[in-house]
Amino acid sequence: MIWDKKIKKRIIGLYGDIMSENLLIVLAAVHGNEKSGVIALENIFKYLKSQLPIFNGCILALKGNLRAFDENKRFIDQDLNRMWHEDQLEKVRNTASELLDNHEEKEQKELLYVLEQFTIHRQKSQPFLFLDLHTTSAPGGLFTIVNGNDLSVEMAKSLQVPLILHLQNVIKNTTLSIFSKKEFSAIAFEAGQHEDPKSIQRMEAAIYILLDQLGIAHFNKEWMSIHHKNLEEASLNLPKLTSFKYKYHIKPDEDFEMLPGFKNFDAIEKNQILAKNKHRDILAPYSGYILMPLYQKQGEDGFFIISEE
Numbered sequence: 178m179i180w181d182k183k184i185k186k187r188i189i190g191l192y193g194d195i196m197s198e199n200l201l202i203v204l205a206a207v208h209g210n211e212k213s214g215v216i217a218l219e220n221i222f223k224y225l226k227s228q229l230p231i232f233n234g235c236i237l238a239l240k241g242n243l244r245a246f247d248e249n250k251r252f253i254d255q256d257l258n259r260m261w262h263e264d265q266l267e268k269v270r271n272t273a274s275e276l277l278d279n280h281e282e283k284e285q286k287e288l289l290y291v292l293e294q295f296t297i298h299r300q301k302s303q304p305f306l307f308l309d310l311h312t313t314s315a316p317g318g319l320f321t322i323v324n325g326n327d328l329s330v331e332m333a334k335s336l337q338v339p340l341i342l343h344l345q346n347v348i349k350n351t352t353l354s355i356f357s358k359k360e361f362s363a364i365a366f367e368a369g370q371h372e373d374p375k376s377i378q379r380m381e382a383a384i385y386i387l388l389d390q391l392g393i394a395h396f397n398k399e400w401m402s403i404h405h406k407n408l409e410e411a412s413l414n415l416p417k418l419t420s421f422k423y424k425y426h427i428k429p430d431e432d433f434e435m436l437p438g439f440k441n442f443d444a445i446e447k448n449q450i451l452a453k454n455k456h457r458d459i460l461a462p463y464s465g466y467i468l469m470p471l472y473q474k475q476g477e478d479g480f481f482i483i484s485e486e
């Protein structure tokens with residue numbers, strides 16, 4: 178494959194043979210202010226190149242929103258992780274970049290091109306795993322969301338961090354949906370808070386575990402036990418399997434504000450005050466655990482409530 182400029186500027190790293198059976202594609206910074214994934218991946222490629230483990234496959238890592246990354250913003254015009262539905266993909270495929278309405282559509286067009294260049298030749302008999310790395314504005318956000326096929330669930334469980342089922346049906350049109358119709362597997366990994374250095378270590382741990390589980394790389398036992406222990410300890414006391422119950426959608430100009438002090442997976446009671454807007458207090462409609470309380474200016478999802486399976 179000849180790499181043009183569009184491909185080159187998005188590649189964080191490529192290790193192994195891209196045509197091989199076993200492929201892990203990792204995306205970082207689809208939200209530009211979530212920098213940990215890029216650092217974690219740079220560390221991974223340094224390790225692979227210096228330690229040369231037994232390798233039977235390929236890892237390809239891509240950067241998502243280039244301009245938002247440079248400007249340290251979640252996005253410029255539109256959330257790039259909420260626009261991966263088929264009509265939109267057709268639009269960006271068939272429209273010249275200079276005619277696209279907003280900045281994220283231009284990013285999406287390029288990113289889609291790169292993803293398709295690397296995956297279009299693959300058959301169902303050559304499954305691959307797509308991993309999208311994220312961090313959250315509130316502390317304690319360590320969990321996975323899957324696109325729901327068997328391998329995605331099996332691989333997410335192997336990380337031993339909380340797995341939240343059915344959230345992909347509610348947080349619609351994320352990068353997970355690019356692969357959902359093709360029977361390829363996709364996992365979103367939320368590693369913790371944006372600026373917490375532990376988020377970087379957890380992302381590295383997840384990638385090493387997935388490389389090992391997929392049979393792409395073989396690492397020594399000590400190395401793997403460090404990473405398993407890292408995620409296990411970080412997930413102590415967190416519910417391992419939950420499912421989506423409720424989402425608070427922020428309306429334009431309502432001046433939504435979370436009450437301070439919520440962490441991900443804090444237990445909440447029905448009718449507890451969670452947030453307010455310019456009209457009223459916003460109460461929990463259900464008991465459960467709170468997830469992704471929004472402590473930043475940009476975004477439409479105020480908070481989620483999940484409950485144990």
Ligand SMILES: [Zn+2]
Nearest residue numbers: 208211311312
């Ligand atoms: Zn994110």
